[in-house]
Amino acid sequence: MSINGIDRSQITAMMAQIRAAAAKMEGVQQPVRSAVSPAETPKIDFAEALKASLDQVNNAQSASKKLGEQFALGDDRVSLSDVMISAQKASISFQTTVQVRNKLVSAYHDIMNMQI
Structure with a gap:
């Protein structure tokens, strides 16, 4: 169907x-x-799902920052490619979160502007 x-x-x-x-x-x-x-x-509790998602984004950004600091300090175990990949993953997850937020705000405004 x-x-x-x-x-x-x-x-x-x-x-x-x-x-x-x-x-x-x-x-x-x-x-x-x-x-x-x-x-x-x-x-499914929406607040818990949202918090878990935001925690994942925060963890990705923290890991990226930590790798960048290790590379800057000259740690031989961290390569530039690892730092760049981690930074891109963190950036993509953050951009996705922002887009989801924008969609939620748009949906909220649409619901609030509905005629009753």
Whole structure:
């Protein structure tokens, strides 16, 4: 069945991926299921998922800074390529977080401007 040009199986697969990512953030590996009834769907706390995501971004930035400092101090175990890759990973994760924030703010404004 197609909903606005999107196949229902694609939506179901995307929801399974989102559930798996949320479970991974909580530290619990669950198998990816293609069809989950609403009664079986685990409740995900938005605040905890957001905090876990922000903690991952913070950890990536801290690791990048630490590698940069080690390289600057002349540590032979750290190469320039490691420093640059770490910096790019931190940058991409930060940019992704900013884009998610922008989408959330936009959705909030759309909801607040709805007519009742």
